[in-house]
Amino acid sequence: MAVDSAAAAAGLEPGLTLADARARVPALDTVQADPGGDRQALLALAEWAGRYTPLVALDIAAHQTPPILGLVLDITGCTHLFGGEPALLADLKGRLDRRGLTADMAIADTPTAARAVAIVKSGAIVPPGRNRDAVAGLPVAMLGADLATVSTLERLGLKRIVQLFDMPRETLAARFGSDLLTRLDRALGHADEPLSPLRPPPVFVVERVFAEPIRLLEDIERTCETLGRSLTEPLSRHGQGARRLALTLFRIDGKAFRIAVGLSRASRDAALMASLLCERLGTLDDGLDTGEGIELVRLSAETVEPLEAEQGVTPEIDGDLAGEGHREDTEALARLADRLTVRLGQTQVVRLVRHDSHIPELAMIAQPAVSASNRSAAAPSAMAWPEAAPRPGRAPERPLRLLGRPEPIEAIAEVPDSPPVRFRWRRVLRHVARIEGPERIAPEWWMPAALQGEKDALTRDYFRVEDVSGRRYWIYRAGLYDRETATPRWFLHGLFG
Amino acid sequence: MPNASVMPDLDALRAEIARLQADTVSGGPARRDERRNERRGGVVPLGAPDLDATLGGGLKRGALHEVRSADADGPLAFGFALALLARLSLTGTGHRSSPHEPASHKPALLITTFDGAGEWGRPYGPGLSGFGLDPARLLIVEARRPREALWAAEEGLASRALAAVLAEIRGDPAVVDLTATRRLALRAARANTAALLLRPGTADGLTAARTRWRVGPFIPAPPGSEPAAAFTLPPPAWTVALDRNATRPGGHFDLVWNPHERTFAHIDSGADAASGTPDIVEPALPRPAAAKPAGGTAKQDTAVIPFKRTG
Numbered sequence: 071m072a073v074d075s076a077a078a079a080a081g082l083e084p085g086l087t088l089a090d091a092r093a094r095v096p097a098l099d100t101v102q103a104d105p106g107g108d109r110q111a112l113l114a115l116a117e118w119a120g121r122y123t124p125l126v127a128l129d130i131a132a133h134q135t136p137p138i139l140g141l142v143l144d145i146t147g148c149t150h151l152f153g154g155e156p157a158l159l160a161d162l163k164g165r166l167d168r169r170g171l172t173a174d175m176a177i178a179d180t181p182t183a184a185r186a187v188a189i190v191k192s193g194a195i196v197p198p199g200r201n202r203d204a205v206a207g208l209p210v211a212m213l214g215a216d217l218a219t220v221s222t223l224e225r226l227g228l229k230r231i232v233q234l235f236d237m238p239r240e241t242l243a244a245r246f247g248s249d250l251l252t253r254l255d256r257a258l259g260h261a262d263e264p265l266s267p268l269r270p271p272p273v274f275v276v277e278r279v280f281a282e283p284i285r286l287l288e289d290i291e292r293t294c295e296t297l298g299r300s301l302t303e304p305l306s307r308h309g310q311g312a313r314r315l316a317l318t319l320f321r322i323d324g325k326a327f328r329i330a331v332g333l334s335r336a337s338r339d340a341a342l343m344a345s346l347l348c349e350r351l352g353t354l355d356d357g358l359d360t361g362e363g364i365e366l367v368r369l370s371a372e373t374v375e376p377l378e379a380e381q382g383v384t385p386e387i388d389g390d391l392a393g394e395g396h397r398e399d400t401e402a403l404a405r406l407a408d409r410l411t412v413r414l415g416q417t418q419v420v421r422l423v424r425h426d427s428h429i430p431e432l433a434m435i436a437q438p439a440v441s442a443s444n445r446s447a448a449a450p451s452a453m454a455w456p457e458a459a460p461r462p463g464r465a466p467e468r469p470l471r472l473l474g475r476p477e478p479i480e481a482i483a484e485v486p487d488s489p490p491v492r493f494r495w496r497r498v499l500r501h502v503a504r505i506e507g508p509e510r511i512a513p514e515w516w517m518p519a520a521l522q523g524e525k526d527a528l529t530r531d532y533f534r535v536e537d538v539s540g541r542r543y544w545i546y547r548a549g550l551y552d553r554e555t556a557t558p559r560w561f562l563h564g565l566f567g
Numbered sequence: 568m569p570n571a572s573v574m575p576d577l578d579a580l581r582a583e584i585a586r587l588q589a590d591t592v593s594g595g596p597a598r599r600d601e602r603r604n605e606r607r608g609g610v611v612p613l614g615a616p617d618l619d620a621t622l623g624g625g626l627k628r629g630a631l632h633e634v635r636s637a638d639a640d641g642p643l644a645f646g647f648a649l650a651l652l653a654r655l656s657l658t659g660t661g662h663r664s665s666p667h668e669p670a671s672h673k674p675a676l677l678i679t680t681f682d683g684a685g686e687w688g689r690p691y692g693p694g695l696s697g698f699g700l701d702p703a704r705l706l707i708v709e710a711r712r713p714r715e716a717l718w719a720a721e722e723g724l725a726s727r728a729l730a731a732v733l734a735e736i737r738g739d740p741a742v743v744d745l746t747a748t749r750r751l752a753l754r755a756a757r758a759n760t761a762a763l764l765l766r767p768g769t770a771d772g773l774t775a776a777r778t779r780w781r782v783g784p785f786i787p788a789p790p791g792s793e794p795a796a797a798f799t800l801p802p803p804a805w806t807v808a809l810d811r812n813a814t815r816p817g818g819h820f821d822l823v824w825n826p827h828e829r830t831f832a833h834i835d836s837g838a839d840a841a842s843g844t845p846d847i848v849e850p851a852l853p854r855p856a857a858a859k860p861a862g863g864t865a866k867q868d869t870a871v872i873p874f875k876r877t878g
Contacts, residue, residue, distance in 0.1 A: 461827065
């Protein structure tokens with residue numbers, strides 16, 4: 071059980087059982103714990119805390135008493151922007167207070183030390199290199215070791231961290247394992263403590279603070295352009311182009327909006343970046359609620375790629391979609407893909423990539439035209455599509471459209487093993503006028519089942535069928551009659567043009 | 568707009584001149600002229616002589632063309648529109664001068680909607696490549712709503728990187744009105760990029776399209792007269808009605824598509840259609856059709872009232 075300040079005032083303390091607490095304070099108001107909600111709130115707070123530093127990590131240790139639900143901010147090199155450490159801490163505290171959040175906080179050389187100090191002496195700032203003094207008087211539990219270790223230490227009379235300083239390291243390691251030693255070293259600043267930030271640190275960041283918060287979308291869009299231009303400078307200085315951009319809007323009441331867009335190819339074109347971001351701004355699902363106003367806008371290039379000076383771009387590298395077209399065409403095409411993707415979403419704008427399989431539904435992969443991860447990895451390995459072979463007097467072998475999943479049809483054949491003379495699809499009976507087939511497609515037995523279309527795949531006999539009204543269908547019979555199944559089922563898989 | 572009605576004729580005339588030059592100076596330079604003319608705008612011959620004559624040389628590139636069909640014929644109309652797209656996406660005149668020269672294919676944008684994908688499935692790469700399109704050169708968009716499809720089409724036209732844009736919008740949603748089609752037509756003209764609007768399940772309604780087609784199945788013989796005994800499927804064929812044709816009368820055509828040559832041809836209805844293999848009238852290759860008027864007007868006697876321009 072956790073308690074708020076009112077409950078604490080009434081004499082309750084964290085860790086009590088609910089029954090005990092009810093006995094002491096009958097009018098107790100209780101709320102079910104919601105770890106998921108806590109995490110969500112903490113994530114939102116972490117996003118917002120990005121205003122202080124790009125390196126923000128969640129710090130959750132539910133097993134500890136008291137349970138830790140916090141954030142670790144690596145403010146190395148950031149403090150001067152806020153007027154020093156005390157000013158930063160005061161600013162943070164002030165903003166959190168205004169949101170109605172009470173938080174214990176401290177600044178120290180290492181996260182472990184800061185965490186320990188924050189719990190005991192909130193608001194303290196440990197000067198550089200003074201970790202030892204700061205943590206010496208703290209209870210051993212503050213090191214964050216597991217409960218068993220802590221209770222053993224306490225039973226041995228080792229109550230304060232300072233008592234551990236004089237113990238031989240070998241003894242400690244032998245008795246409690248290396249974990250305690252590592253924690254001790256981290257608290258003292260002898261060992262580095264890895265931080266896993268929520269988001270990878272951006273490569274380049276530009277931002278703009280508004281003394282007077284802005285609220286209009288137009289203002290934000292104009293800021294995007296300004297920031298885009300500012301971002302161009304470091305990018306071109308380092309010969310880089312952005313592949314993934316993030317725009318973060320910090321609302322004055324402590325909410326942060328984040329918009330990320332991927333580019334199909336590296337770019338440092340300010341106008342392009344601004345137009346993509348604005349496009350996204352306009353299509354935010356729940357609309358952009360600027361509320362009391364936006365006080366800080368940050369544009370960061372999260373992923374960059376080397377981008378040679380403009381004339382060095384070779385069409386061979388990026389020309390897979392544009393073909394042997396001109397460079398401007400390639401460029402224009404990449405922009406188009408970007409714009410469409412930003413507005414419609416990655417899964418809605420695709421290219422069809424040939425895949426080596428003769429199972430019809432696996433012979434093609436619809437690949438996002440713009441993927442932030444890596445486009446060039448897929449492009450060169452993609453197999454070229456074959457040209458249409460001459461088939462004088464014959465129809466193409468494959469349908470123009472493939473249904474999402476084959477639809478069962480009711481087929482009426484003269485003899486069980488023969489192609490149908492009539493079939494019913496979507497309630498309409500269709501009379502077969504012409505039929506071509508079968509084309510037998512066996513399951514790929516050499517592939518693991520997971521990669522196949524269905525679990526116990528059956529041999530399919532495909533037929534190209536035209537009904538009396540001139541419409542053409544691709545149907546198949548699943549299962550070889552008598553050998554694989556007694557009652558073969560029929561499916562419609564695609565439609566011809 | 569007094570000049571508007573004159574402009575298409577001018578384009579057609581230019582195309583005509585280029586073609587006449589090609590006649591006199593046969594060979595390489597003429598082909599180049601033709602290509603240049605083609606790049607500059609002009610018309611793209613479809614390969615079927617009568618049809619090209621009716622269109623004034625071919626399908627105009629910088630314009631909106633609308634293809635309609637009954638709802639049940641959606642996939643058929645999709646095929647016809649894709650054939651037009653394949654034709655429009657070819658660089659040069661679309662004729663391969665030698666079998667060694669791979670036909671180059673400019674990128675195109677293919678837009679379908681969620682609705683259409685649910686009803687008829689999604690574009691299928693192996694099918695497209697067997698139909699004469701290179702799927703690797705297609706950017707494919709599946710819009711959730713008709714409005715998104717229109718937006719994507721406009722973006723595609725504005726980018727100027729494409730040979731053509733094909734948007735399929737099923738049914739008759741209110742957003743696809745005269746204004747929307749006019750916007751597409753204007754963008755198409757400005758970018759000199761062909762816009763194809765495919766509207767299965769739409770019968771009437773105004774449009775600013777330059778040409779409007781109605782696509783139905785080509786049925787070789789009256790249904791029922793033939794037992795279900797044909798065991799081959801002939802190449803894709805359609806009966807199309809050119810309901811609207813900017814400045815000329817339209818017509819009805821029975822067309823067959825050759826995916827390998829990427830060309831249309833007329834179906835000779837006099838041939839033994841019942842055998843299931845319609846004779847294909849040799850397209851006037853390598854020369855485009857309009858310069859060969861022989862037998863050109865025979866099929867135009869089907870009376871069709873040309874629609875008036877609504878623009």
